[in-house]
Amino acid sequence: MTPPTRPPEAEASRDSLDRAALRHPDSLKWTAYGPDVIPMWIADMDFPVAPSILAALHGRLDRGLGYHQLMGDPTLHTLLRAKLATHGLSDLPEGGIILLPGVVPGIYSSVAALTRPGDRVLTMTPVYHPFHLSITGQGREVAAVELLDTEDGYRIDWDGLEAAAAHTDLLLLCHPHNPTGRVWTHEELERLRDLVVRHNLYVVSDELHADLRFTDAPFESFAADPRVRGLTLTLTGPCKAFNTAGLGIGAMIGHDAELVKRVRAAAGGLMGHESALSVTMWQAALQGGGPWLADTVAYLRANRDFLTGYLREHLPWVRFHPVESTYLAWLDLRAHPQAGNIQNFLLEEARVAVHDGPTFAPEAFKPGVQGLIRLNFATSREILQDALERLRAALGEQAGA
Numbered sequence: 001m002t003p004p005t006r007p008p009e010a011e012a013s014r015d016s017l018d019r020a021a022l023r024h025p026d027s028l029k030w031t032a033y034g035p036d037v038i039p040m041w042i043a044d045m046d047f048p049v050a051p052s053i054l055a056a057l058h059g060r061l062d063r064g065l066g067y068h069q070l071m072g073d074p075t076l077h078t079l080l081r082a083k084l085a086t087h088g089l090s091d092l093p094e095g096g097i098i099l100l101p102g103v104v105p106g107i108y109s110s111v112a113a114l115t116r117p118g119d120r121v122l123t124m125t126p127v128y129h130p131f132h133l134s135i136t137g138q139g140r141e142v143a144a145v146e147l148l149d150t151e152d153g154y155r156i157d158w159d160g161l162e163a164a165a166a167h168t169d170l171l172l173l174c175h176p177h178n179p180t181g182r183v184w185t186h187e188e189l190e191r192l193r194d195l196v197v198r199h200n201l202y203v204v205s206d207e208l209h210a211d212l213r214f215t216d217a218p219f220e221s222f223a224a225d226p227r228v229r230g231l232t233l234t235l236t237g238p239c240k241a242f243n244t245a246g247l248g249i250g251a252m253i254g255h256d257a258e259l260v261k262r263v264r265a266a267a268g269g270l271m272g273h274e275s276a277l278s279v280t281m282w283q284a285a286l287q288g289g290g291p292w293l294a295d296t297v298a299y300l301r302a303n304r305d306f307l308t309g310y311l312r313e314h315l316p317w318v319r320f321h322p323v324e325s326t327y328l329a330w331l332d333l334r335a336h337p338q339a340g341n342i343q344n345f346l347l348e349e350a351r352v353a354v355h356d357g358p359t360f361a362p363e364a365f366k367p368g369v370q371g372l373i374r375l376n377f378a379t380s381r382e383i384l385q386d387a388l389e390r391l392r393a394a395l396g397e398q399a400g401a
């Protein structure tokens, strides 16, 4: 694929980030740790929001902030339908899309509606932590199957999944997968669909990172195949691709409108509604955000490659697989003597804040990912390089150094 041409000002807005400006008191990412720490933990990008989105938000403020189209904003629904069709989610029925105040409420309400206390819910581990927290926090049991770390990258343990699938009614799937950065291939999705049909499982497919791919193939939703359409709820939102997590909005999509309704009803009035500004933001992202997104993905891909080259050259003992999507690298530092305390060690010695591996595993699997970290590389090349140099100085070129 030819890289998109970037106007120089777009590149400059990503290349010349001002740390003092980023560390404003509203930023959780930049204020959670000390003023000399480079924050590479929570999944926000350091880049400014797309100018077309900002313009739309300013325009929305001029129109007042009363209740918006709470029954489903028609413009956003039309834009979303067109977008989802490109992922293979065409022919959605009336009521097949509902807006949510975020993707996480969609995960929680699905677990509440589709399982009962004590039931097992299947997921793969490691995984974005609300997957297992939504299960244990609602009195269900996690049936987790570990992803296999192979020479070719993370792979699904099909035997493990098959065995666990026999004792559950619901699979929580992360596609693309946070934190390994895998984009499940057509072949893997087909095999998963076979399994889901064989065991008659419901699937919640969190596809929030779908627009941040470094692979050339078009994105294929899990529910793109009619065999699993009636069983699947897809979750998506604009916040990862457009860096708008503070506005909070998501969508639940299903070809079975009754299933969507049932899940929405399980949350009842507790869910709340998406905000007017978030609707405007998502409309603007879908209408005119494409070029900004293409530039951002190109920048992130170059950061990913820079990170890969740097680690291979200067920290060759760190095990990792370059991610196929997302700006979150999943790095295995278990060969280091400080692996048992790695997040604290890096904070203290490198002044770099990363996410600790065990965050992404249910209780029983936490020891297995102690010594792994998730590192957010969605920042300027200059800040990324500074962080990597700090890590190199703290960790040493050899694991035991």
Ligand SMILES: Cc1ncc(COP(=O)(O)O)c(C=O)c1O
Pocket (backbone or CB within 6 Å): 043, 101, 102, 103, 104, 105, 128, 174, 178, 206, 208, 209, 237, 239, 245, 248, 249, 250
């Ligand atoms: C896979 C995944 N799902 C959901 C979320 C959070 O979504 P929201 O903020 O819309 O609840 C994240 C945030 O990083 C994520 O990585």
